[in-house]
Amino acid sequence: MTAPATPQTDRWNIWAIAAIITVWFTIILGLIFGHIALSQIAKTGERGRGLALTAVIVGWAGVVAGALIMLFILIFGGLAISANT
Template sequence: MTNETAAVQPRSTNLFAILSIIFVWFAGLFGLIFGYIALSQIKRTGEGGRGIALAAVIVGWIYIVGWLIFFIAIFAIAFAQS
């Protein structure tokens, strides 16, 4: 009986997952879009990086909601004074 072990290939990380976590800190919308693209590709190909893409999607939505709240507050202040 031989004890052969198959070489385990490490899964590569999806490129869009890496790009999404980088872009989400500089341009939240692009990070959000790249995150969704990465999640779609990861589901199809089985690549690694799902956690990275998911983090980018979450941070991207926080970014979008934060800007919406900011603009609503600015408009509310502007119209309250007039």
Template structure:
């Protein structure tokens, strides 16, 4: 396995920065920008891989927690309604 590529330029990938900031407010946009940034960084060697990766990880964790919360509400909300009937 080869070592990770070092940045070939001193420029930061703008999508990585936007993705990391956006994921805290709008998860879907943060995920999209994070994935775009990872793709661009792989091609260009720009800085910001950590930010892009953080945006993607945080985004997918938020999606999973949202799905679990929705399932919890549906299951236990339905049980509470049927118990009151």
């Protein structure tokens, strides 16, 4: 079952533009804006799906990278502390 086609417009989705800009400065806001944009674009057929999708992918990659860095710091920081005692 496929979703009904939405008419294409020449308008750009403002949330997609905001998402691609903010994801480079604040990952969480970029992710939120990107998901909002994808939802609206699916309903309205506005332009900017690529921008929104890029913001979401970059945002989630940043979240994963941040989590891995924190895990690295916790593991090796704990090992360094335990080695000194």
